[in-house]
Amino acid sequence: MPAFKNAMEIFKLLPGTNCRKCLVPTCLAFAVSAFKGDSSLRDCPYLDRTLLEQYEAHSPNWMTMEQGYQESLEPLKREVATIDFPSSAERLGASVSGDRLVINLLGRGFQVSPDGSVASACHVHAWVTVPLLNYIISCAGRALSGKWAPFRELRDGVSWGPLFEDQFEIPLKRIADSHTDLFEIMIQIFNGRPEPSPIGADISIALQLLPRLPILICYWKPEDGLESSLKVLVDTTAEENLNIESIFILCVGLMRMFAKIADSHDPTS
Ligand code: SF4
Structure with missing residues (x-):
């Protein structure tokens, strides 16, 4: 039996009663904590x-999220090596330079070699590489619908929605609350x-995660005793152009990057 590939696999094994006997507030938070190696199953x-x-017999040390992503890279690279870049560029909204595919991810150019290795002027994290290679392999090339939908309304959004909220929307709201920039x-x-x-948010910013994968971050400022709120919408074609796990990985990686940048702007740090 293989080790867990993501926190959702652990969450599905838990009763979902949020009884707190593990000293973590919810089963979902426990699943994330166990996946990261911060809690024992x-x-x-x-x-x-x-x-x-x-x-445990197959995984004496629980993999951290980054390690888990690293382990999935080699099979993805092998699959990318079978793809013809020139004939795939239009499907991906990418371009070809020499023997490399050039894809914009969050406004930055990433170059993918025929052997599946990824290079960029900025640091290349596994949380970027895994979704990027998955995008090259499985993007259907569907034109954007221009219609936004909540993440949980995607085909697999019901099962991934709670994790998406816990790992992306809530931490991002916290950053937005404390860092107005x-x-x-x-x-x-x-x-x-x-x-x-x-959906009537005070601030609404579209980010182009990948050429055929935009997200819309919607934020309501706190007002008249009401708490602030943050919701993330995706184009209704999102899951046809990238699998939902890769969308999740990309969003969580993005949130961590925002957190680092926000920390470096923190006047108290
Ligand atoms: S994971 Fe924690 S909260 Fe969930 S059932 Fe187990 S002990 Fe209770």
Whole structure:
């Protein structure tokens, strides 16, 4: 039995009662914590012991998220090596330079070699490489619909929605609450563009994660005793152009980058 590939695989094994016996507020938070290696799966007394032992036999040390992504890179590279770049460029909204494919990810050019290795002027994280290679392999090339939908309304959004909210929308809202320049950073560093909000948000910025994968970050400022709020919408074609796990990975990686940039702008740090 292989090790877990993501926190959702752990979450599906938990009873979902949020009983807190593991000393973590919710089963979802526990799944994320266990996947990162911050909690032991044995801290949940309700997890099937036989199943647990099977996983432990094959995975004595729980993989961190980054390690997990690193391990999935080689098979993805092999698959990319079978793809003809010139005939795939239009499908991907990319261009070809010499023998390399050039794809814009968050406003920056990433070059992919025929062997699947990825290079860029900026640091290339696994959270970028895995979705980028998946995009090259599986993007259907569907033209954007121009219609926005909540992440959880995607085909697999019901199961991934809670994790997306916990790992992306909530932490991003916290950053937006404490760093009012977050949206300026999105515009100036990540080529974000202000857009009219279809759901009446105070601030609404579109980010082009990949050529055929935009997201819309919608933020409501706190007002009259009401808390702020943040929701992320995706183009309704999103899941046809990139699988939902890769969309999730890209968004969480992006949020971590925002957090680092925001920290470096923090006047108290
Ligand atoms: S002990 Fe298990 S069931 Fe209870 S909150 Fe933690 S993970 Fe969920």
